[in-house]
Amino acid sequence: MILSAVFSILFYLAFAVFSVGLVKRLLLYWRTPAPLVIPTTPAPLTNIGVAGRLFREVVFFESLFKGSKWTWLFGWLFHFGLLLVLLRHLRYFTEPVWGWVVALQWVGIYAGMVMLVGLIGLLVRRFLVDRLRYISSPSDHLMLLLLIALAGSGLLMKYVWHTDVMALKTFSLGLITFNWAPLPNDPLLLVHLLLVIILLIIFPFSKLLHAPGVFFSPTRNMADNPREHRHVSAWAHAPTTADEKS
Amino acid sequence: MPVPPKEKFDVPRIEEVFSIPAIRVNAMAHSKPFVAKPEHQEALGFPGKLVDGWQDAALDKMEELLGKYRSIRVFLDSCVKCGACTDKCHYYLGTADPKNMPVARQDLMRSVYRRYFTVAGKYFPKLVGAVDLTEDVIEDWYRYYHQCSECRRCSVYCPYGIDTAEITMAGREILSSIGIGQKYANEIIGKVHKIGNNLGLPEPALLDTLGGLEEEVEEDTGASVKFPLDKRGAEVLLVTPSADFFAEPHVDGLIGYAKVFHQAGVSWTLSSYASEAANFGIFIGSYENMRRVAERVREAAIELGVKRIVVGECGHAWRVAYSFWNTLIGPFDFLDPSHPVPQHICEFTHELLNRGALRVNPDKNDDKVVTFHDSCNVSRGSRMGSVPGGQFSIPRNIIKAACNHFVDMAPDTTHEHTFCCGGGGGLLTDDLVELRVKGALPRVQALKQVIDDYGVTHMAAICAICKSQFSKVLPFYDMGMDMVVSVHQLLGDALELDGAE
Numbered sequence: 025m026i027l028s029a030v031f032s033i034l035f036y037l038a039f040a041v042f043s044v045g046l047v048k049r050l051l052l053y054w055r056t057p058a059p060l061v062i063p064t065t066p067a068p069l070t071n072i073g074v075a076g077r078l079f080r081e082v083v084f085f086e087s088l089f090k091g092s093k094w095t096w097l098f099g100w101l102f103h104f105g106l107l108l109v110l111l112r113h114l115r116y117f118t119e120p121v122w123g124w125v126v127a128l129q130w131v132g133i134y135a136g137m138v139m140l141v142g143l144i145g146l147l148v149r150r151f152l153v154d155r156l157r158y159i160s161s162p163s164d165h166l167m168l169l170l171l172i173a174l175a176g177s178g179l180l181m182k183y184v185w186h187t188d189v190m191a192l193k194t195f196s197l198g199l200i201t202f203n204w205a206p207l208p209n210d211p212l213l214l215v216h217l218l219l220v221i222i223l224l225i226i227f228p229f230s231k232l233l234h235a236p237g238v239f240f241s242p243t244r245n246m247a248d249n250p251r252e253h254r255h256v257s258a259w260a261h262a263p264t265t266a267d268e269k270s
Numbered sequence: 271m272p273v274p275p276k277e278k279f280d281v282p283r284i285e286e287v288f289s290i291p292a293i294r295v296n297a298m299a300h301s302k303p304f305v306a307k308p309e310h311q312e313a314l315g316f317p318g319k320l321v322d323g324w325q326d327a328a329l330d331k332m333e334e335l336l337g338k339y340r341s342i343r344v345f346l347d348s349c350v351k352c353g354a355c356t357d358k359c360h361y362y363l364g365t366a367d368p369k370n371m372p373v374a375r376q377d378l379m380r381s382v383y384r385r386y387f388t389v390a391g392k393y394f395p396k397l398v399g400a401v402d403l404t405e406d407v408i409e410d411w412y413r414y415y416h417q418c419s420e421c422r423r424c425s426v427y428c429p430y431g432i433d434t435a436e437i438t439m440a441g442r443e444i445l446s447s448i449g450i451g452q453k454y455a456n457e458i459i460g461k462v463h464k465i466g467n468n469l470g471l472p473e474p475a476l477l478d479t480l481g482g483l484e485e486e487v488e489e490d491t492g493a494s495v496k497f498p499l500d501k502r503g504a505e506v507l508l509v510t511p512s513a514d515f516f517a518e519p520h521v522d523g524l525i526g527y528a529k530v531f532h533q534a535g536v537s538w539t540l541s542s543y544a545s546e547a548a549n550f551g552i553f554i555g556s557y558e559n560m561r562r563v564a565e566r567v568r569e570a571a572i573e574l575g576v577k578r579i580v581v582g583e584c585g586h587a588w589r590v591a592y593s594f595w596n597t598l599i600g601p602f603d604f605l606d607p608s609h610p611v612p613q614h615i616c617e618f619t620h621e622l623l624n625r626g627a628l629r630v631n632p633d634k635n636d637d638k639v640v641t642f643h644d645s646c647n648v649s650r651g652s653r654m655g656s657v658p659g660g661q662f663s664i665p666r667n668i669i670k671a672a673c674n675h676f677v678d679m680a681p682d683t684t685h686e687h688t689f690c691c692g693g694g695g696g697l698l699t700d701d702l703v704e705l706r707v708k709g710a711l712p713r714v715q716a717l718k719q720v721i722d723d724y725g726v727t728h729m730a731a732i733c734a735i736c737k738s739q740f741s742k743v744l745p746f747y748d749m750g751m752d753m754v755v756s757v758h759q760l761l762g763d764a765l766e767l768d769g770a771e
């Protein structure tokens with residue numbers, strides 16, 4: 025019971041840190057001016073085109089594909105594995121479970137393995153390539169290990185040491201409805217959940233900020249139209265003819 | 271004729287197959303440019319020498335820049351150390367110094383940013399690679415922020431579009447602001463503020479040079495091609511890098527522009543007040559200096575009462591003009607709105623070619639097999655024409671109109687993937703020759719391949735820095751310095767001018 029209470033509190037705390045930290049960061053990005061037009065060209069000329077560029081960047085990792093095929097492959101496998109796994113986990117937070125989430129369940133399992141393959145590929149590259157070894161700091165390795173442990177513990181629960189998913193669901197629904205319920209007392213599950221809590225807490229303070237960062241990157245989110253539209257920001261503009269007169 | 275290298279360093283060997291070098295720590299730690307003298311610093315509004323309390327001053331400046339540029343903030347936060355950029359920089363490929371990998375170059379600043387401006391770095395510095403801003407760190411900044419030509423090649427491949435050029439600019443701005451600017455760039459900017467061009471060429475000398483060119487062209491072609499200076503009421507103000515006035519092969523490009531204006535019958539003028547398209551303000555990351563340099567163009571255009579502004583062949587100048595002028599010195603409501611402002615000389619010429627307004631005979635260039643070097647700032651920081659990628663097709667179309675024999679270099683070294691000449695970004699100075707020679711390696715490699723495979727004799731460029739840089743470094747690789755030509759030299763040579771015009 026104490027354990028359940030501790031985990032409940034930790035989850036609320038983690039969620040608070042995650043959301044407040046992230047919102048603060050996003051506001052900071054939002055409010056910081058982009059004084060000059062600096063898209064990496066050739067770039068789309070319109071905002072619709074920019075939306076397309078960002079879409080390709082987020083969904084296909086377009087630039088990374090140009091940059092490194094191996095990193096692209098492992099990175100893409102990891103991220104899209106992760107996406108499916110997260111969607112699969114929606115079943116723990118919905119009652120009744122939405123139809124498409126039910127339909128996704130079997131894919132989600134394989135996605136977990138794909139995710140793990142991607143992560144291990146990324147970790148191996150980090151050790152094997154001398155250039156990557158040079159630029160990696162402990163946090164870069166630990167981040168991968170954390171995610172590997174997270175995916176690994178999840179898969180182990182599916183295949184080896186099962187946990188009581190119904191009780192877990194009661195617990196997670198209880199968290200969102202403030203109707204607290206006990207957590208199954210499985211060490212593997214506790215490890216899995218603890219890793220989730222850690223991930224949520226470090227998100228706004230780590231390189232995981234790349235996820236929102238890509239949308240704010242001026243080389244990707246600006247349209248190439250400086251001759252047609254005069255770009256000005258709070259501090260960067262010339263005294264215009266009008267200003268001079270006033 | 272190739273000049274044997276005198277400097278004391280090994281010129282990299284051109285390999286058959288290009289390979290990524292294994293890292294050699296500190297391979298270029300000895301490379302740094304001369305520090306600006308107090309008078310060069312002060313003319314730009316920077317302190318003359320290293321300020322007392324430089325550490326706090328640097329951190330204050332960094333905080334200021336973090337608040338002024340979204341790029342810096344987002345780029346410093348977002349890097350995941352994926353490594354996609356590590357083998358993309360010509361300076362890494364040419365020197366193998368790991369601090370010349372774009373991400374490592376950013377990390378010089380990121381590690382300080384983390385230490386002082388992030389929670390993780392304040393409490394767990396070792397974990398996230400955060401470091402104190404020590405003298406060693408500042409020295410590394412000075413070294414390695416002057417081993418980046420701000421070419422943006424790395425930004426093409428980064429999944430978050432992280433542009434190391436932005437970080438380099440910020441690094442240099444911080445360095446200048448605490449009193450340790452770079453002599454070459456800051457001295458030159460001072461000359462522009464004072465005299466109007468990078469060379470410090472005053473009006474009489476300019477007039478003289480242009481007069482000489484008129485005689486020369488008349489002798490060669492029989493046509494009385496004019497090189498007008500400060501001609502009020504001309505239709506076009508041409509702003510061109512001052513190297514075009516006297517340096518080889520640049521000046522042949524200027525002659526080419528003049529021939530185009532002549533045959534098209536468009537009245538034009540140069541300005542003695544704004545006799546420089548180059549704007550080294552971008553190189554040192556100083557918005558204010560960049561604005562001051564650009565402001566001269568606005569003033570000259572108003573003063574001369576022109577209708578259009580056309581910019582000559584220069585890479586970073588075109589980036590500043592195309593991407594930044596409207597912000598820096600706009601709006602251009604005093605110019606004719608039916609033409610793009612500003613317009614690149616290649617856009618101008620291309621339009622005339624399309625209209626059939628130029629009489630070109632490409633057979634005149636039949637002694638040449640030409641390839642084209644895409645300049646980094648044009649390729650990745652600007653555009654020409656009305657569709658993305660016009661900056662690649664328009665100069666090529668001009669060359670193809672002027673020459674029967676054109677071949678491109680390998681696709682992973684052209685267009686958006688182009689390699690810097692090795693001398694851009696304010697590094698075109700003799701105190702950095704080793705860096706320049708080594709940084710040219712990837713381009714030279716691609717050039718060698720088309721020489722061997724297709725008998726290429728000339729490489730055309732549309733950038734004053736590229737032209738100077740290649741003239742200097744090609745001999746180190748046993749290639750002739752006269753291989754480098756201006757695009758408008760090729761066109762000018764192919765124009766059918768007659769004395770009657």
Ligand code: SF4
Binds near residue numbers: 375425
């Ligand atoms: S901007 Fe160019 S020179 Fe600078 S790090 Fe990137 S690739 Fe290298």
Ligand code: SF4
Binds near residue numbers: 351
């Ligand atoms: S490509 Fe971008 S994210 Fe990857 S290491 Fe380089 S700068 Fe960092």
